[in-house]
Amino acid sequence: xxxxxxxxxxxxxxxxxxxxxxxxxxxxxxxxxxxxxxxxxxxxxxxxxxxxxxxxxxxxxxxxxxxxxxxxxxxxxxxxxxxxxxxxxxxxxxxxxxxxxxxxxxxxxxxxxxxxxxxxxxxxxxxxxxxxxxxxxxxxxxxxxxxxxxxxxxxxxxxxxxxxxxxxxxxxxxxxxxxxxxxxxxxxxxxxxxxxxxxxxxxxxxxxxxxxxxxxxxxxxxxxxxxxxxxxxxxxxxxxxxxxxxxxxxxxxxxxxxxxxxxxxxxxxxxxxxxxxx
Amino acid sequence: xxxxxxxxxxxxxxxxxxxxxxxxxxxxxxxxxxxxxxxxxxxxxxxxxxxxxxxxxxxxxxxxxxxxxxxxxxxxxxxxxxxxxxxxxxxxxxxxxxxxxxxxxxxxxxxxxxxxxxxxxxxxxxxxxxxxxxxxxxxxxxxxxxxxxxxxxxxxxxxxxxxxxxxxxxxxxxxxxxxxxxxxxxxxxxxxxxxxxxxxxxxxxxxxxxxxxxxxxxxxxxxxxxxxxxxxxxxxxxxxxxxxxxxxx
Ligand SMILES: Nc1ncnc2c1ncn2[C@@H]1O[C@H](COP(=O)(O)OP(=O)(O)OP(=O)(O)O)[C@@H](O)[C@H]1O
Ligand SMILES: [Mg+2]
Numbered sequence: 001x002x003x004x005x006x007x008x009x010x011x012x013x014x015x016x017x018x019x020x021x022x023x024x025x026x027x028x029x030x031x032x033x034x035x036x037x038x039x040x041x042x043x044x045x046x047x048x049x050x051x052x053x054x055x056x057x058x059x060x061x062x063x064x065x066x067x068x069x070x071x072x073x074x075x076x077x078x079x080x081x082x083x084x085x086x087x088x089x090x091x092x093x094x095x096x097x098x099x100x101x102x103x104x105x106x107x108x109x110x111x112x113x114x115x116x117x118x119x120x121x122x123x124x125x126x127x128x129x130x131x132x133x134x135x136x137x138x139x140x141x142x143x144x145x146x147x148x149x150x151x152x153x154x155x156x157x158x159x160x161x162x163x164x165x166x167x168x169x170x171x172x173x174x175x176x177x178x179x180x181x182x183x184x185x186x187x188x189x190x191x192x193x194x195x196x197x198x199x200x201x202x203x204x205x206x207x208x209x210x211x212x213x214x215x216x217x218x219x220x221x222x223x224x225x226x227x228x229x230x231x232x233x234x235x236x237x238x239x240x241x242x243x244x245x246x247x248x249x250x251x252x253x254x255x256x257x258x259x260x261x262x263x264x265x266x267x268x269x270x271x272x273x274x275x276x277x278x
Numbered sequence: 279x280x281x282x283x284x285x286x287x288x289x290x291x292x293x294x295x296x297x298x299x300x301x302x303x304x305x306x307x308x309x310x311x312x313x314x315x316x317x318x319x320x321x322x323x324x325x326x327x328x329x330x331x332x333x334x335x336x337x338x339x340x341x342x343x344x345x346x347x348x349x350x351x352x353x354x355x356x357x358x359x360x361x362x363x364x365x366x367x368x369x370x371x372x373x374x375x376x377x378x379x380x381x382x383x384x385x386x387x388x389x390x391x392x393x394x395x396x397x398x399x400x401x402x403x404x405x406x407x408x409x410x411x412x413x414x415x416x417x418x419x420x421x422x423x424x425x426x427x428x429x430x431x432x433x434x435x436x437x438x439x440x441x442x443x444x445x446x447x448x449x450x451x452x453x454x455x456x457x458x459x460x461x462x463x464x465x466x467x468x469x470x471x472x473x474x475x476x477x478x479x480x481x482x483x484x485x486x487x488x489x490x491x492x493x494x495x496x497x498x499x500x501x502x503x504x505x506x507x508x509x510x511x512x513x514x515x516x517x518x519x520x521x522x523x524x525x526x527x
Contacts, residue, residue, distance in 0.1 A: 055383050147366035150328050155380045156355035 048160040066170035082182040086189025108208020115186035125228035133236040137257040140240030141250040175229035235261040285334030312489035359434030365421040367413040374409040399427040
């Protein structure tokens with residue numbers, strides 16, 4: 001079963017395959033071939049998504065709707081998470097500093113750097129991948145199995161483009177804003193710790209979050225966010241668009257889309273960090 | 279006129295359609311009848327290109343649809359209206375927005391003209407007060423009617439209806455049948471209706487094809503259907519015991 005993709009050619013080949021050690025190789029090969037199949041199909045779908053729109057007015061309206069649902073719909077969750085994470089990061093940094101030689105303003109600095117560089121862009125996008133991703137994939141998946149996508153196609157509409165393009169554009173606009181908002185709230189969370197914990201002063205904290213500030217850090221974070229925003233919308237759209245079967249498969253594709261977009265975010269994050277910061 | 283020539287269609291190893299050839303006539307209601315699972319929906323989806331056919335060809339008034347590219351197909355599709363078996367209304371839009379959708383996509387009409395046309399279509403399917411309801415708030419039969427209104431919004435040249443009156447009471451069913459008949463004759467459309475319902479077969483059938491296990495088993499009109507000695511067709515038409523006794527099967 002595992003050997004599905006490989007044809008038997010000769011006795012040597014058979015011997016080679018029968019050795020237990022090589023089974024892992026074949027398993028890996030099967031997975032790789034599957035992965036290439038999906039990656040190819042994903043890019044073919046994207047090629048259809050970026051065709052010229054049929055009707056700019058309808059696309060525009062759809063994009064605004066998506067911005068509202070992607071952006072406003074996520075603000076509550078992101079606010080709570082950012083405030084608490086900002087507070088916890090600050091508390092932990094304070095607690096970790098026990099040498100009097102290290103000035104307390106480094107706490108503010110550490111909170112700021114971790115929020116701007118990683119927590120706001122990467123972690124918030126991972127959370128959004130869960131929230132927005134499962135949403136998009138089940139929405140498009142439902143449209144697929146209830147024949148709504150067929151109905152669009154019959155009208156001559158490029159369904160891939162009409163359904164997916166506005167989501168991608170909306171995400172490219174709103175998610176960076178959400179990330180900036182999350183950076184701000186994270187710092188507010190730290191400030192609250194300064195106010196109420198008694199472990200550091202607000203002055204130290206405020207000095208710390210402005211100390212040695214580099215604009216490029218924010219730009220770097222926003223560049224990453226743009227990539228993540230694309231991933232968060234396009235991968236779940238892909239899984240939703242190719243859903244087959246019934247309600248059960250909708251659930252499956254939404255799970256898959258969250259898993260694959262999270263993994264892609266982490267991998268791309270590593271690559272971009274290597275490229276941009278080093 | 280739509281001409282289907284020798285099409286075959288399989289899903290994986292399972293062949294659904296076997297060498298199907300039919301002509302659908304212009305200005306007539308062309309019925310496709312057949313048992314559940316015989317391949318009626320698959321056949322229509324092959325004709326409109328939602329499923330790619332394995333072999334054969336489909337011609338819309340002499341234009342060979344099977345060999346067209348995406349852009350050429352799009353031009354033909356703008357002339358097609360289709361009512362799906364499961365309605366396929368867009369859940370996120372109200373009934374009014376659903377019917378508006380094809381018009382907004384392709385016409386340059388003003389808002390008022392579009393709205394007028396929407397109300398006209400909704401009135402013809404007897405859904406006057408449902409403009410602002412969402413599909414989830416409609417009954418199954420109302421969804422069917424809303425979907426029919428959407429299918430006829432752009433005055434299509436070719437109209438496909440997959441079981442337009444299933445889920446409707448007999449009276450509303452006849453209203454819908456009559457509507458389909460009227461617009462077909464009024465606008466000289468090529469209309470294809472899939473149905474199980476013998477009432478509507480006898481009411482509207484002008485060119486009837488009986489499909490059995492993916493084969494075209496019988497074609498004719500509604501007078502022929504009463505006289506035929508085709509075994510499978512008789513079993514389909516006279517499905518109840520009492521009718522079979524009546525017919526002497
Ligand atoms: N996408 C698909 N993949 C695989 N098999 C399919 C697919 N669509 C339909 N089939 C199979 O094709 C056969 C015919 O299905 P079809 O939907 O055309 O039936 P039908 O004649 O429309 O029946 P009904 O009157 O119940 O709607 C069925 O056996 C079904 O299992
Ligand atoms: Mg069917």
